[in-house]
Amino acid sequence: MNELDKLYRSIIMDHYKNPQNKGLKEDEHYGHVHAKNATCGDDVTVQAIVENGIIKDINFDGKGCSISMSSASIMTETLVGRTVLEAKTIIENFYQIIEGNNYDDSLDYGDAEVYAGVNEFPARVKCAGLPWHAMDELINGENNGK
Numbered sequence: 001m002n003e004l005d006k007l008y009r010s011i012i013m014d015h016y017k018n019p020q021n022k023g024l025k026e027d028e029h030y031g032h033v034h035a036k037n038a039t040c041g042d043d044v045t046v047q048a049i050v051e052n053g054i055i056k057d058i059n060f061d062g063k064g065c066s067i068s069m070s071s072a073s074i075m076t077e078t079l080v081g082r083t084v085l086e087a088k089t090i091i092e093n094f095y096q097i098i099e100g101n102n103y104d105d106s107l108d109y110g111d112a113e114v115y116a117g118v119n120e121f122p123a124r125v126k127c128a129g130l131p132w133h134a135m136d137e138l139i140n141g142e143n144n145g146k
């Protein structure tokens, strides 16, 4: 394993052991989306609140493998405070990152680029993408609804 892989793995394990923004808030103003990855058993609920086109807060809860749970934690940190449009652009590029495709590396992905090597493990691509797909669906619903 090279140094970069080691660094990426330690960031992933850090988020898995100490997830950020884990636990849903009891607040009916939050939108939420539940997503499952049957092949791995990952089960995640993402909740977020959008005000004036800005994502004010994101939380998640669920259970699953280290990839899906760390990815949920990283997703909440990466996308909170962004406009819906920025978040959509980052999500679209994140899908390219995990598929091993070219992506716009001028954007700020926080820790999300640690999944750049996940395409070598096709089953894990779904795990990494799951919380991002849930967030994608959630903010698309926000836009359509208002």
Ligand code: ZN
Pocket: 037, 040, 041, 042, 064, 065, 066, 067, 068, 127
């Ligand atoms: Zn998984």
